[in-house]
Amino acid sequence: MLDDISRFRRFSRAVTSEVGALDTSFLGRGRPLGAARVLNAIGHGRTDVAAVRAYLGLDSGLMSRLLRGLEDEKLIKVTTDPDDARKRRATLTARGQKEFQAYEHLSDGRAQDLLVKYPHPETLLEAMDLVASALGREKWILEECDPRDPAARYCLEEYYGELNRRFDGGFDVSLSCDPDATDMIRPRGCFLVAMSDGLPLGCVGLKGTDKGYAEIKRLWVSPAARGMGLARRLMAEVEDIARDLNIDLLRLDTNSALPEAVRFYQTGGWTEIDRFNDDPYPDFFFEKAL
Amino acid sequence: MLDDISRFRRFSRAVTSEVGALDTSFLGRGRPLGAARVLNAIGHGRTDVAAVRAYLGLDSGLMSRLLRGLEDEKLIKVTTDPDDARKRRATLTARGQKEFQAYEHLSDGRAQDLLVKYPHPETLLEAMDLVASALGREKWILEECDPRDPAARYCLEEYYGELNRRFDGGFDVSLSCDPDATDMIRPRGCFLVAMSDGLPLGCVGLKGTDKGYAEIKRLWVSPAARGMGLARRLMAEVEDIARDLNIDLLRLDTNSALPEAVRFYQTGGWTEIDRFNDDPYPDFFFEKAL
DNA sequence: ATAGTTATCTGACTTAGGTCAGATAAAATT
DNA sequence: AATTTTATCTGACCTAAGTCAGATAACTAT
Known part of the structure; x- marks a missing residue:
């Protein structure tokens, strides 16, 4: 009935309209998306500034400003890499940790809200495991x-x-x-x-x-x-x-x-x-x- | 090993990083994302301006400006709804059709590129069908x-x-x-x-x-x-x-x-x-x- | 030592995207 | 007929996001 490409695009439509909402969880804490994404990348263990920049695809100037903003909020501490003084590494402060956890909690909540709609989610989750494994091969x-x-x-x-x-x-x-x-x-x-x-x-x-x-x-x-x-x-x-x-x-x-x-x-x-x-x-x- | 929420979030990570690229196909034709999304919504049959607005979640002022821009490009024609003269309906011009097809072709290409990585995509596509069906229930x-x-x-x-x-x-x-x-x-x-x-x-x-x-x-x-x-x-x-x-x-x-x-x-x-x-x-x- | 490369920063600038208050005209309600 | 509601438009305004050129300092290669 549908060819492979149509099936793939049907999947991507469904996912962007339903799961795409998960990205929205980066909002709702009164911080612009860019800053929130940087904070979360750091929280997930990407301490290397260059790594965060590559992961999020940000311009160096923009990255610099976002880091400064998070520093002003006292959420992160930026230090110089001891091995290479050109590089910088960012780590969460205690306050940053709390803020990061709040974001995690928001994301968990959204996921929970979506999951709760399915009375027997096991089949769905198994299919999701497969898709995630294949895409991340x-x-x-x-x-x-x-x-x-x-x-x-x-x-x-x-x-x-x-x-x-x-x-x-x-x-x-x-x-x-x-x-x-x-x-x-x-x-x-x-x-x-x-x-x-x-x-x-x-x-x-x-x-x-x-x-x-x-x-x-x-x-x-x-x-x-x-x-x-x-x-x-x-x-x-x-x-x-x-x-x-x-x-x-x-x-x-x-x-x-x-x-x-x-x-x-x-x-x-x-x-x-x-x-x-x-x-x-x-x-x-x-x-x-x- | 992983609880349901973690599995769900793992899925959404994999999908946004791999399939999210499909959204990028709305770029690459020298038009801002907003205008491209409106053009595509109209191309997919949403002629009612209010319907497009609801679907894309746009402010009425912004919508109005985007429509004007597309009209200036001679890609769409906006007419008044004969049944309710407050409402307006947008349809693609011949030129708009061509542009819409070009976007479709870009999206198909991206989907194809991702699919081609899988030697036997049937299992993957079956799982995708299931996920898409469940999410769009x-x-x-x-x-x-x-x-x-x-x-x-x-x-x-x-x-x-x-x-x-x-x-x-x-x-x-x-x-x-x-x-x-x-x-x-x-x-x-x-x-x-x-x-x-x-x-x-x-x-x-x-x-x-x-x-x-x-x-x-x-x-x-x-x-x-x-x-x-x-x-x-x-x-x-x-x-x-x-x-x-x-x-x-x-x-x-x-x-x-x-x-x-x-x-x-x-x-x-x-x-x-x-x-x-x-x-x-x-x-x-x-x-x-x- | 010199020249080139790399990682980051700074300031100036542009644009997309979005908000808000009010205007207008048509339709629905009373 | 008068009032309220609905759909859209207009202009003023704001901010996030991104781009670009040049500056700085540290590292690498010759």
Whole structure:
């Protein structure tokens, strides 16, 4: 009915007319938009004046005046960068912090007002997660972390939940060979999480063993990021790390109830091998030499 | 990991930084934003000056000046409303049409540039459809139309496609009792389509018969609109029309492979009855007295 | 050391955008 | 018929936002 471009433009119309109102939350505190935007950029951690200027696309003269105005209001303190005395850095004063929080509160309120219109917002929020992840794809960051960190645990919970839904008899972690966190920390292994502006989108674990190979575990990609090549990026990164750790053989297991995973390994340079463990869940086994 | 408000704000950040650029397409033709917005509003069919003013939220003085500017450029012609000589209506001149098309082309180009970054945009576009539909829910319109109109046929194709995916042995319209289009047109029946800014979101047909009852057929709701009460709205409307047509008994059939449909009828005042036709697909039958 | 580059500041200037008070004419209400 | 309301227009005015040219000081490269 509608072609892709029309669908895209329909989306942008809906969003600018409904969500665009969120920008308005920068008003309502008796300060012009420009000054409010600078204050908020600083509040969100952009201390470097040049960075704020680039982010907001402001002329240097204008920026200078806006900073002066905020200084006069005693909301920020501008100091010279110790490493490069040409550069300046701006930080919020206590009063600036309060003002920034007030803006945050306004924005939260607007978001809440819009959300409250939807009796069951979960479907909507899931679609929003996907759109935000896709649009911000260039800003995805792969981070190495402890598998017990909150982002990692969130991914693992989602992963277990999905297995439980997709396996015929469900999935119970305690019956599976749940890897020791310490086996997925350097130097024995590692754990990667992909983050997109605060939302974890996927993870993968490298579990060191004493059997002459390491195992790939817990490869998961959020529904909000599927079809965008994240699994491939995670695997490439974790293989690089494995090489760094002088690991020359990788193994993994998976299940035929996850056909997209099986296909992913088959087309990703992995060779099918015989069962190499006694975990009750997997029925497909692969290895790859590095 | 993130609460609903944070997810919503993450979405709005992503969208304003990526899609916000679409607004910029209103620039680039050497005209100030205000004038460009008015020209585009008129081009999109808002001929009533008051309507444009309300839509863009402009002061009457400012509006007046912007109209004068566009008139001076010979892009629009402002005439007095024949029904109410206080009101004025603006229409594009031939030159204005060309200029409007140039803006449309710019917007299409921007949309295309953003879309082209996604190798398989279908998932993204589906999520965008859903978000746009949800955000624009207040502007949904239920329209009565001929079941052979493009929007109706689009809905029916989607409906058949979904049945084909969800029924065990697939679905073939030609084996089903496909209702005659003329049975779903007044005065025998009717056909309703729900539109949301150009995208059909759902449909329902009322098929007149000569057997003392009418049938509800082809109730479908797009994945982009599920869980938002559209089926209920469509049914309420079609029941009103049935009453208008002096129909006092409705019947319908459905299939246990569509549990949400069965539940919808069970909780919507319908009573299960015995099979009343020999269509090979349905295995659930309902009726409702008006 | 010199020349060029970079980050910021300052002052002068322009424009878009928006507000306000009143004017005008048509329509609606009493 | 008189009054009120509505839709638009006009002129005066203001401010935010942005542009530009040059100044200053610090850093970088030759």
